[in-house]
Amino acid sequence: MQHQKEVEMPIAALVVAAGKGERAGGAVPKQFADLAGRPLLRWSLEAFAAHPAIGPICVVADPAHADLVLAAAAGIDVSVAAGGATRTASVRAGVAALAPGAPDAVLIHDAARPGLTAGVIDALLAALRDADGAAPGLPVVDALKRTQDGLIVEDVARAGLVRIQTPQAFRFAPFAAALAAAPTDAAFDDDIALARAAGLSTRVVSGDPRLMKVTYPEDFAQAGNLLAPPGAGAVVPLVGSGYDAHRFGPGDHVTLCGVKIPHTHGLVGHSDADAAWHALTDALLGAIGAGDIGDHFPPSDPRWRGAPSGVFLRHAADLVAQAGGRIVNVDVTVICERPRVKPHREAMRQATAELLGLPLARVSVKATTTEGMGFTGREEGLAAQASVSLLAPETTDVR
Numbered sequence: 358m359q360h361q362k363e364v365e366m367p368i369a370a371l372v373v374a375a376g377k378g379e380r381a382g383g384a385v386p387k388q389f390a391d392l393a394g395r396p397l398l399r400w401s402l403e404a405f406a407a408h409p410a411i412g413p414i415c416v417v418a419d420p421a422h423a424d425l426v427l428a429a430a431a432g433i434d435v436s437v438a439a440g441g442a443t444r445t446a447s448v449r450a451g452v453a454a455l456a457p458g459a460p461d462a463v464l465i466h467d468a469a470r471p472g473l474t475a476g477v478i479d480a481l482l483a484a485l486r487d488a489d490g491a492a493p494g495l496p497v498v499d500a501l502k503r504t505q506d507g508l509i510v511e512d513v514a515r516a517g518l519v520r521i522q523t524p525q526a527f528r529f530a531p532f533a534a535a536l537a538a539a540p541t542d543a544a545f546d547d548d549i550a551l552a553r554a555a556g557l558s559t560r561v562v563s564g565d566p567r568l569m570k571v572t573y574p575e576d577f578a579q580a581g582n583l584l585a586p587p588g589a590g591a592v593v594p595l596v597g598s599g600y601d602a603h604r605f606g607p608g609d610h611v612t613l614c615g616v617k618i619p620h621t622h623g624l625v626g627h628s629d630a631d632a633a634w635h636a637l638t639d640a641l642l643g644a645i646g647a648g649d650i651g652d653h654f655p656p657s658d659p660r661w662r663g664a665p666s667g668v669f670l671r672h673a674a675d676l677v678a679q680a681g682g683r684i685v686n687v688d689v690t691v692i693c694e695r696p697r698v699k700p701h702r703e704a705m706r707q708a709t710a711e712l713l714g715l716p717l718a719r720v721s722v723k724a725t726t727t728e729g730m731g732f733t734g735r736e737e738g739l740a741a742q743a744s745v746s747l748l749a750p751e752t753t754d755v756r
């Protein structure tokens with residue numbers, strides 16, 4: 358790629374984005390997931406690109422994610438190196454990619470820490486004047502204990518302890534030599550540990566709470582609120598609910614959550630009458646204030662006759678994504694006396710998780726009867742209700 362900066366700078370940035378990011382859930386690894394309107398990775402790339410001392414930026418990522426990296430880096434000059442099986446292996450690949458440019462120093466950073474500031478970069482570079490390495494650290498304020506099998510077995514003095522963040526900055530040549538000297542299968546907790554193992558001198562500089570690591574889905578909201586100006590791109594939780602019912606008619610199966618369930622009757626409806634996915638579609642539309650399923654798929658439109666309801670659910674999920682929203686979890690309840698839903702629940706969860714790109718743990722399918730009461734009790738039809746939760750920019754408006 359072309360270098361956009363006029364002068365080749367001697368300080369390189371290495372952003373590690375090779376993790377699978379599964380703990381955060383979501384359809385894409387967390388480093389590419391949306392945080393207050395930008396991919397998580399982009400926050401760090403923008404911070405490095407905006408700093409006058411930083412020259413080449415290398416992103417280490419799974420080659421399968423190269424397109425996601427380039428999309429997240431749009432307009433920012435980056436190179437991409439193929440990540441390894443461990444963090445240390447990924448750092449090794451990135452350092453090798455940067456070596457031909459012979460930078461004086463390298464700042465190695467986790468893509469999962471979006472809150473990088475120019476102040477932290479300045480402090481790290483200043484620390485390299487009399488040390489081989491430097492990292493931001495924050496004081497430990499909670500009391501520390503060592504535990505064993507649930508018992509507290511030792512009080513740990515916290516004086517002198519810090520929580521280390523990234524970027525971790527190093528003079529390039531000694532750090533590259535430390536990497537070269539480490540066993541090829543070495544897996545260090547962080548790059549300071551690798552540098553110290555090689556006997557390099559390392560310093561701590563003041564960390565920043567905004568450099569918090571985004572690990573779990575709820576961290577996106579917290580990081581978004583730390584980073585985005587209030588009211589302009591802050592992330593808020595949204596919830597939606599949906600309800601649907603269809604009448605039994607002639608047929609030999611019903612379709613619920615895309616799964617065909619044998620029954621003495623079918624369900625009457627314009628589409629495949631999948632009340633469970635209709636309720637879920639309405640819940641997603643409800644969460645972003647985008648009307649209801651009938652607004653988007655009018656029953657009067659012949660295109661939707663017999664349509665698989667996955668089309669409706671996918672459309673609603675696309676609208677959520679267009680609004681910058683990320684589905685956190687969905688919960689569906691089917692209400693009927695028969696057919697028995699329980700034997701099909703896991704298949705229904707699976708189909709729903711797959712269509713929405715969610716981990717199975719974020720998808721619930723339940724069933725209940727009404728103990729013979731009401732229209733479901735009389736087996737005139739069945740009903741379904743659904744709830745969803747999302748994280749979305751505060752400014753979400755798709756109408």
Ligand code: MG
Pocket residue numbers: 601602603626630631632635
């Ligand atoms: Mg319906």
